[in-house]
Amino acid sequence: MRHSVAHNLDIPMINTASSNKQSEQPQSQTSTPCIAVRDLNFYYGDTQALFDISLDIEAGLVTALIGPSGCGKSTFLRTINRMNDLIAGTRHEGEIVVSGHEIYGKKTDLVSLRKKVGMVFQRSNPFPKSIFENVAYGPKIHGTKNKSRLAEIVEKSLLRADLWHEVKDRLGDSALALSGGQQQRLCIARALAVDPEILLMDEPASALDPRSTAKIENLIAELRGDYTIVIVTHNMQQAGRVSDKTAFFCDGKLVEYGDTEAIFTKPQQQQTEDYIRGRFG
Ligand SMILES: Nc1ncnc2c1ncn2[C@@H]1O[C@H](COP(=O)(O)OP(=O)(O)OP(=O)(O)O)[C@@H](O)[C@H]1O
Ligand SMILES: [Mg+2]
Structure with a gap:
């Protein structure tokens, strides 16, 4: 699917592993809503900033x-x-059900919610602490005290974020000494360290050079399937390369939502077409 999107848009592919991984996805994963949004208004x-948003975001995509x-x-x-x-x-109306739980319900524990739903921002924001402590921070807050267990989590998370080999010999150094791209991957490792189900990414590569951007995009392809990823991007090519679904x-207002390929090749709404063809925005 991703290949044909890129082909139609004449976008260079940077990652062939992603499409391989997609074909390995069990069918059931592609149809389970992980996040169900109903009649959401936000003020x-x-x-009012959001108007009557309803959509299902599928698990693992x-x-x-x-x-x-x-x-x-x-x-x-x-x-x-x-x-x-x-x-x-701020206030909202409507509901958002994440993995079966209405997150605005009275019983929601925000610490647990944000453990389950991790977030990575546009500007990398490591703590002014060591690389190790940045990644160990979340697990410590959630009760992991054992040093060797923490070291294991840090290694696994940094490996998963494709940063381990660049930092394994300087885990005690300040995170602020890393490059922008490395800092962003560190923030992804920090989010992964608490074992989330969902990763929210708000323009995670927009402040990065093309090479660091490619690393983040490859990483998203690697994480796909194991996590449900929602990514904001201004970059149409990036949306075409990394995503299964596009909203x-x-x-x-939510104008159109569907398979990325369909949105980019045969949008149903004129407004969508105008935007993806660069006529406004
Ligand atoms: N903290 C805030 N207080 C008041 N209004 C806000 C706040 N954050 C966003 N808004 C308003 O809500 C609307 C949506 O903003 P939002 O930041 O969600 O847009 P966006 O699509 O992410 O934009 P961008 O692509 O520039 O990041 C805008 O009109 C914005 O001015
Ligand atoms: Mg924004």
Whole structure:
């Protein structure tokens, strides 16, 4: 699927492993909604930022959120782990069910929710601590005290984030001494260390050079299947390369949602077509 998207858009493929991995996916994984959003409205004070959003995000797939600046992509992403709760004066209507639980329900424990639903931001934000401590931080908070167990988790997470071989001999060095691309992979390792089910990524590569971007895209392809990934991107080629599903947002509304290939090759809505052809946004 990804090959044909890239072909139709004349996009160079950087990762052939991703399409191989896709064909290994059990069928059931591609049809299980992991995140079910129903009639979601979202407000910053009196200003409504999201309007009646309903969509099912499928387990184990990569879903791209695209759309012009200010259309609500980040706002929507942040509703999935309730990061918007940190912004005063915000409120929502509707529901979001993550792995069978309504996350805005009274019983939701935010620490557990954010363990299950990890997040990686546009600007890498490592703590001013050592590489090791950045990755060990989450597991420690969640109760892992044993040193060798922590070392195991740190190694596994850094391996998974494709960073281990670059840092294994300097785990005690400050994370801030790493390059931007390495810092972003460290943030991914930090998110993986608490064993999430879902990874939310808000333009994770937009501040990176092409080579570091390619590493992040390859990494997403590697993580696909084991995690449900929702990624915001402004880069149409990137959406075509990394995602199975694409949701196009405009003015706080979900205009179109479907298989990435279909969205990019035969969009149903004129607005989608205009956006992906670069006519606005
Ligand atoms: N903290 C906030 N307080 C008030 N309004 C906000 C806040 N964050 C976002 N908004 C508003 O909500 C709307 C959606 O913004 P959002 O950041 O979700 O868009 P976006 O699609 O992620 O844009 P971009 O592509 O530029 O990152 C915008 O009108 C924005 O001004
Ligand atoms: Mg944004």
